[in-house]
Amino acid sequence: MRSAAIDIGSNSVRLLLWADGRTLYKKTDTTRLGEGLARTGALSAQAMARTAEAVARFCAEAIEAGADPVCAFATAAVRGSENGADFVRIVKEHCGLDVDVLSGEREALAALAGALGDRDGGVVDVGGASTELTVRIGGRIYARSADVGAVRLKDACGEDEAALSAFIADKLSLFADAPVCPDLVAVGGTATSLAALEKQVVPYDPARIEGTVLTADGIEGWAHRLLSTRQEERLRLPGMDVRRADILGGGALLLAAAVRRAGADRVTVSERDNLEGYLALVQGGIGE
Numbered sequence: 051m052r053s054a055a056i057d058i059g060s061n062s063v064r065l066l067l068w069a070d071g072r073t074l075y076k077k078t079d080t081t082r083l084g085e086g087l088a089r090t091g092a093l094s095a096q097a098m099a100r101t102a103e104a105v106a107r108f109c110a111e112a113i114e115a116g117a118d119p120v121c122a123f124a125t126a127a128v129r130g131s132e133n134g135a136d137f138v139r140i141v142k143e144h145c146g147l148d149v150d151v152l153s154g155e156r157e158a159l160a161a162l163a164g165a166l167g168d169r170d171g172g173v174v175d176v177g178g179a180s181t182e183l184t185v186r187i188g189g190r191i192y193a194r195s196a197d198v199g200a201v202r203l204k205d206a207c208g209e210d211e212a213a214l215s216a217f218i219a220d221k222l223s224l225f226a227d228a229p230v231c232p233d234l235v236a237v238g239g240t241a242t243s244l245a246a247l248e249k250q251v252v253p254y255d256p257a258r259i260e261g262t263v264l265t266a267d268g269i270e271g272w273a274h275r276l277l278s279t280r281q282e283e284r285l286r287l288p289g290m291d292v293r294r295a296d297i298l299g300g301g302a303l304l305l306a307a308a309v310r311r312a313g314a315d316r317v318t319v320s321e322r323d324n325l326e327g328y329l330a331l332v333q334g335g336i337g338e
Contacts, residue, residue: 053333054112054120055325056105058141058149060084060127060178060201061239061297063101065108066325067115073326076256077111079104080293083137084127084179088205093131098140106145123150123328125157126180126199154195156331157324158182162193164327165235165320172231174308174317175324176200176240176301181222181308185231196224200240200294200301207300211277214300218307230313236264237323239294240301244272245319246289254291262319266309269317273302 052069063081067074081101086094105122112120122141128134129151138149152160161175162184172185178201185192198221207213245262246254276284276299284295291298309317 052115052117053329054108054115054117055329056108056112056120056122056147057325057328058083058101058105058122058124058128060087060125060180060199062178062293063104063108064325065112066329067112067117068326068329073322076325077108078293079108082178082201084199084201086205087127087131087179088202091131092133093127093137098137102137102140102144105141105147109145109147120147121150121328121332122147123152123160125152126154126177126195126197129153130179130197154180154182155193158184158193158195159191160324160327160331161237162186162191162327163330164323164325165237167330170233172234172312172314173320174234174236174241174305174312175238176236176305176308177238178202178297181304183225183228183308183312185229185312187229187231192227192229194224194228196221198222198304200297200304203300203304204297209277209299211274211303214277214303215307218304222307222311225308225311228312232314234309234312234314234317235320236305236309236317237320239291240298240305241317241319242321243291243294243298244269244302244305246291247272247287248289250288252288254289256321259319260321263316264319265316266306266314269302269306269309273299273306276302
C-alpha cells in the first residue's frame, strides 16, 4: 500500500511517496510561503497562492501514483501567521486536503521519529521560520521549537553577520535548558545543502548526502564564506542549491549555533526527516 505526505514549510513544499516500509521518492518545490512574515506577521496573498498550487500539484501526483491516504501538514509559517487559517482554507478549496498545522513540539517530535525512530539521540532541524531541537535519553524527551529559521533570518537581518548572530543568540536562548547530546543528527534543507557543498555533490544525490558528518567549526566556516560573497559567486559553488543560495549563509550560522547549544561539536546529516516522521506518528510507526 502506498501513502504520501506533503510538508508545507516556510521555504518549500515537499512530497514524500512511501510504500512497503521505504521512501520511493521525495520532490521539492520552493515557494517561500514565509517570505516577509518576519516583517508583516502575515502570509502574503501571492505566497499563499503559489504554495497552494504546489500542494495541489503534489496531491494530484500522489493520487495518480496510487497513494492512499495523502496527508498534508504545515509548520512554522502557517502556525505563526495571523492569517494561517486563510491558507488552510485555500488549500482545501484547491485540492480537498485538510492541512494539519503542527505545534512546535509536534514538529520536533516528527523530526525525531523520522531521523531516529525509537533510538536515543538528538535531532536539530533548521527550517525556514523555526528551528527545532529534540533530544531523547532513556525514554525521556526534550523538545523545543525556537522562532527562528533561514527565511526569517533573511527577512529580519539581511546578510549582516553581526545582526544575524545577535538575533540567533536571542532566539536560541530558548534552548538554554537542553540536555547535552553529543550524538546529534541534523535534518532539513540547510543541513543537506551544506553537506552537498562540503562534498561537492553535483547533481544532488540523497545517497551521497546521507550520513555526512559536519563539524560546528566547518558549518560556521561555510556561514562566513557565504555571507561574505555575492549571490552570483555562491551560485558557482559546486553543490550549491540555487533555490537556497540567498538564505544558506544565515541558515549555516543558525545551524552551527544550534549544534553548540546541544553541547555537540559535530552533526550527522540525515535524509530521513519530518516527512517520514509525520507518517510514523499518524500511521503507527511506519517511519521507524
